[in-house]
Amino acid sequence: MAKGVALVTGGGRRIGAQICSTLIDDGWYVLVHVRSSVEDAQRLLADASQQRNGEACGQVVIADLSTDEGLQSLIDQTHAILEGQKSVGLGVLIHNASIYNSKDYESVSLEELRLNNRIHIEVPFVLTQALTPSLKAASGCVIGMVDTSLHRAWKDLAHYTASKAGLRQLMMNLAGDLAPDVRVNCVAPGAIMAAPWEAEHFASVIEKVPLGRGGAPEDVANAVSFLVRSTYLSGQVIEVDGGWSVAP
Ligand SMILES: NC(=O)c1ccc[n+]([C@@H]2O[C@H](COP(=O)([O-])OP(=O)(O)OC[C@H]3O[C@@H](n4cnc5c(N)ncnc54)[C@H](OP(=O)(O)O)[C@@H]3O)[C@@H](O)[C@H]2O)c1
Structure with missing residues (x-):
């Protein structure tokens, strides 16, 4: 294990999977947390291992973070590993x-609002808190995956945008609370991978992106890798959005 252990929540597919692969390329032993994408995560680690002559590149960790038991299980599994x-x-x-x-x-509904707050604020709060001694021991870093919705009125997404703004502020606060031992930053992707329901909306957003195209998961993973390597950066948010956030 060249560099140490990394944990990526929701790392089995889409952008999370690319972050896991990039961190493995960077030399980290990656704990790929999943709820349902177990086979994707197993394949990701098997492929990475095969490319490295059978070297172990990480482990899959399964937990449903919508329940307290699931969150505690992720904490316990991480400590055990x-x-x-x-x-x-x-x-x-x-x-x-x-x-x-x-x-x-x-x-x-109140239930939907609570689930958004749960996944985007409560889980990062409690998970970081439980792992703080381990993060301090390794002089580690934490990255919150937020978005470019801050200060904008995204239609029909108040429950999502409000909770992501909470995650962003939590990360900024922890950049102070956990210093000098642990660095804390955010990556804010723009239009990278459309959700199944937003293909039309996604296309209209890309028309406004100064770089003229949507981003790729690799673009996001590269920003994560940069923050992990940049040992004098804390309390920063990198917008990976092709310039969308400054478009007129
Ligand atoms: N896609 C974009 O263009 C875009 C734009 C802006 C910001 N972002 C941010 O970038 C990050 C990655 O984006 P993405 O689109 O790849 O994410 P995503 O597919 O929406 O979600 C990532 C993972 O979250 C996990 N998850 C959801 N509910 C969970 C639960 N109850 N317990 C445990 N895990 C749960 C799922 O794991 P399983 O598959 O294992 O169930 C899912 O694969 C996200 O934080 C997102 O908000 C993405």
């Missing part, structure tokens, strides 16, 4: 797991 690997601590923690559904503000 760190101990089993005789790792000095946790080098990287990426809060990537997310939910993203469009719903008219007036019909959002």
Whole structure:
């Protein structure tokens, strides 16, 4: 294990999977957390291992973060793996797991609002807190995956945007609370991978992106890799959006 252990929540597919692959390329032993994408995560690690002559590149960790039991299970599994690997601590923690559904503000239920707050704020808060001693031991870093919705009125997404703004502020606050031992930053992807329900909306967004195209998961993973390597950066948000956030 060249560099140490990294944990990526929601790392089995889409952008999370690319972050896992990039961190493995960078030399990290990656704990790929999944809820349902177990086979994708197993394949990702098997492919990575095959490319490295059978070297172990990480482990799959399964937990449903919508329940307290699931969250505690992820914490316990992570501690057990760190101990089993005789790792000095946790080098990287990426809060990537997310939910993203469009719903008219007036019909959002309390249950849906709580689930968004749960996945985007409560889970990162409690998971970081539980892993803080391990992060400190490794002089580690934490990255919150947010978005470019801050200060904008994204139609039918108030439950999502409000909770992502909460995650962003949590990360900025922890950049202070966990210093000088642990660095904390955010990556804010723009239009990278459309959700199944937003193909039309996604195309209209890309028309406004100064670089003239949607981003790729690699673009996001490269920003994550950069923040992990940049040991004098903390409290920063990198917008990976092709210039969308400054478009007129
Ligand atoms: N896609 C974009 O263009 C875009 C734009 C802006 C921001 N972002 C942010 O970038 C990150 C990655 O985006 P993405 O589109 O790849 O994410 P995504 O597919 O919406 O979600 C990532 C993972 O979250 C996990 N997840 C959801 N509910 C969970 C639960 N209850 N317990 C445990 N895991 C749960 C799922 O894991 P399983 O598959 O294992 O169930 C899912 O694969 C997210 O934080 C997102 O908000 C993405």
